[in-house]
Amino acid sequence: MNYPKLKRFSHHLQVSFKDLTKICSHWYRLYAPDEFKHRRNVNQLKTSDSLILALLIWQAKTGIESQRRFCECFGCISHSRFNRRSRQLLKLVYQIRQELNQKINLSDQLLIIDSFPVPVCQPIRNYRAKIFRDYADIGYKATKKIFYYGFKVHAIVSADGYIL
Template identity: 55%
Template sequence: MSHLKYTAKSHHLQWSLHQLSQICHHFYQNYCPDSFKHRRNVGLAKISDVSLLVLLLLQAELGITSQRHFYKICRLFPCGRLLERSRFNRRSRQLVWLVQLVRKAMNDRINPDDIAIIDSFPLPLCQPVRNQRASIFKGKADIGYNASKHLWFYGFKVHMLVTLSGYILNYVVTAASVHDIRAVRDLISGCQQSVILADLGYLSHELKANLAQEGYVLWTPLRQNMVGARRHNHWKLMAMRRTIETRFSELARLFDIEHTLARGLTGLQLRLEQIVLAYNLSYFKFN
């Protein structure tokens, strides 16, 4: 006899809401500027910035893509009943810069690796059948090709810089048609890792030479018909580079990062910042 089974969504972070609140309070006190913490009439706010930051990270933890659906869940919490939906959305978007500031400040606290990995994944905004008539983010998004799935998509492309251990150092969002090479400059800005692993999409002698002048060693596999490809494409380096694909799979499985319901650039940035910060929390220990 078969029985219905409920499988809870497993996650690499098993913190309680109380622990998440302590972490967000630590972030707010250490990274938030005093001019913002002591701004005019901040004490009259119905919900504190810390509580709002907790809710934003909780949304990423639960993998909820709809802001409307998440607001209904927030109504179950005491702090969530204090704000109207429009006010909740506005204040959430006002904290984008704070979430980004916290994420960048955390980069200085990790143990620096010698190796970083770069790659990109698609962020489609509609089904492929609607590519030609989609109008969302018109002038910002366009049509690009997803080589791994062999299909054209309309939307954006997310480029990421990840350490060998899996920590996300930086990300850049471009239109879907932008080549991966064009995002490398912005992606590795301020990167402390000297060796950068990439796939065939970044194969460029000019790019490799330019990065060498800045102190970076760019490694990409060679095509099979190129001279010295068998010796250059060492299996250990190939295996290390493929670890970023595992990180992309985790982001898609745990946070559903490849799907977004955002209809504005600020909302899209907020969603990505939420996910990246929540994902990076697993690499820290808090007392």
């Protein structure tokens, strides 16, 4: 595919995106279930699933948070279609992540454990919030001495930045 707006990026970034698309197509062939690969009308897609995977990773790498702005950069797919296709690929992304985690040997490395809150609403609405009522809870963030309504994420990260 031709990406006219991608040319403003440096040559180094173009080469690494090409490498990323090759890696993602390899992962797609290895880990995507056959019923997903051969789903209805999959042969009529203009943008392949492996390219959507590569674009998701590329978006995270470049740090562009706006889906609309990111899709304008590439011009190959609208942001609404990109969102729909990304949601379809979530199970596959989790599957790839699990497979890669099993292949990584971190037994002799330094691991860092940390936790942080993910608030769902502003503190003033803690007791009135209805979203995630069965899952979220009110917690306390000791460093800022505030209560929040939401989730607490516990993460394990290797010294080189690999999130488990």
